[in-house]
Amino acid sequence: MTNPDTSWTPLDLKAEGAGDEDELVARLKEMGGDELTRLLTQEKGLVFRGFGVTPERLDEILDLLLPNRLAYVHGNSPRTKVGSNVYTSTEYPQEFTISMHNEMSYAHAWPARLAFYCQIQPGGGGATPVVDAALWLNSLDDEVREAFADGVRYLQNLHDGYGLGKSWQDTFETTDRKDVEAFLEPTGAQWEWKGDGGIRITSLRPATTRHPVTGTEVWFNQADQWHPAGLGDDAAAALAQLLPENELPQNVTLADGSPIPAAYVAQIRDRGLEHAVNVDWRTGDLLLIDNVLLAHGRRPFTGDRRVLVAMSD
CATH class of the missing domain: 3.60.130.10 (Clavaminate synthase-like)
Known part of the structure; x- marks a missing residue:
């Protein structure tokens, strides 16, 4: 590297x-x-x-x-x-x-x-x-980079107008479910409309990407922002009291569905900020x-x- x-x-x-x-x-x-x-x-x-x-x-x-x-x-x-x-x-x-x-x-x-x-x-x-x-990617421990080698699995629970986080109407700038499905269809995401009118979306994405011109490989995911540990201990604990993990407004796991250790989340977050200008x-x-x-x-x-x-x- x-x-x-x-x-x-x-x-x-x-x-x-x-x-x-x-x-x-x-x-x-x-x-x-x-x-x-x-x-x-x-x-x-x-x-x-x-x-x-x-x-x-x-x-x-x-x-x-x-x-x-x-x-x-x-x-x-x-x-x-x-x-x-x-x-x-x-x-x-x-x-x-x-x-x-x-x-x-x-x-x-x-x-x-x-x-x-x-x-x-x-x-x-x-x-x-x-x-x-690229510096952010390079700053991470080998153990962290290897854990993310197969990508990141994101989970979104978007409510129908009342609830934690954003509604699907605000997220997709539409009130028509067909518009949402037409947007999601080519993305490789999986989704289901829930009984309460909300939608659950899961998608597997790479953890890194390469710049289309320079070919430079970069850290390119939002695992630390989507993970409850990224909120800090008190906020994460409060959310855990309110909702199970699969009902959080957003959550993230490793590609195979296994949990991302909180220590990895902290390292990703802190080293990005440490090297920032x-x-x-x-x-x-x-x-x-x-x-x-x-x-x-x-x-x-x-x-x-x-x-x-x-x-x-």
């Missing part, structure tokens, strides 16, 4: 002089889509600072950064849709860390790139940490990342913070 560069950081692209949105639009148009793709693949992440991007110009700029914006269908984290396939970043209490993950790595298909936009900078903290997913926010900043080469998360924050996210294939 190769040893990724531990000194890596995203590339900062700063405004010249006073800087404004017109400058950013002009630079992106001059660069062109092919050069932007090449640069993003080379650098893994790009930070656009000092251009003072406003919500009124955000769509125009996202059209240049994300050639085909995607809806957040089958997404597992709570978000609010605020525009044309633009969403709030995960709505999770501000005092908690969101651990590292590649967006929708549990799904049969995932976005190739993500763009984050800071509409309101946090009062304190609130950085978006990013980690080289913080991207601090100022109002108007943008961050563009390759969603295979980089995983991302969120640091705790104080005060107001509003970061929007959009994604593309």
Whole structure:
């Protein structure tokens, strides 16, 4: 296994002089889509600072950064849709860390790139940490990597409007069961509609993947986020009192259905965060990342913070 560069950081692209949105639009148009793709693949992440991007110009700029914006269908984290396939970043209490993950790595298909936009900078903290997913893979003990060699089995229980976690209507952005089944049919997932109106979905996915251009192998799953141990001892114990494992809103096992040891979960979570690089926010900043080469998360924050996210294939 190769040893990724531990000194890596995203590339900062700063405004010249006073800087404004017109400058950013002009630079992106001059660069062109092919050069932007090449640069993003080379650098893994790009930070656009000092251009003072406003919500009124955000769509125009996202059209240049994300050639085909995607809806957040089958997404597992709570978000609010605020525009044309633009969403709030995960709505999770501000005092908690969101651990590292590649967006929708549990799904049969995932976005190739993500763009984050800071509409309101946090009062304190609130950085978006990013980690080289190849470095993350390389940092794990051989025992952990070998346990995940055959993949990860995910379980979702999506309720019909009332219950813990997300409803299937919110998850799939539809109220029609046929739409859900049409989405799931080509994914290799198994599902069943439950008597209470909810749906149970199970799917086997790889634990790693390779970048389609560079061929780099990366850690690419959300086992630590889906596992009850990832919630911490108190929260996991409280959930266990409420629901059996097969009724949790989400859960995960090894490929053969055997439990994932809590120590593995802790190692995966902690080493991802340990090797992460913080991207601090100022109002108007943008961050563009390759969603295979980089995983991302969120640091705790104080005060107001509003970061929007959009994604593309």
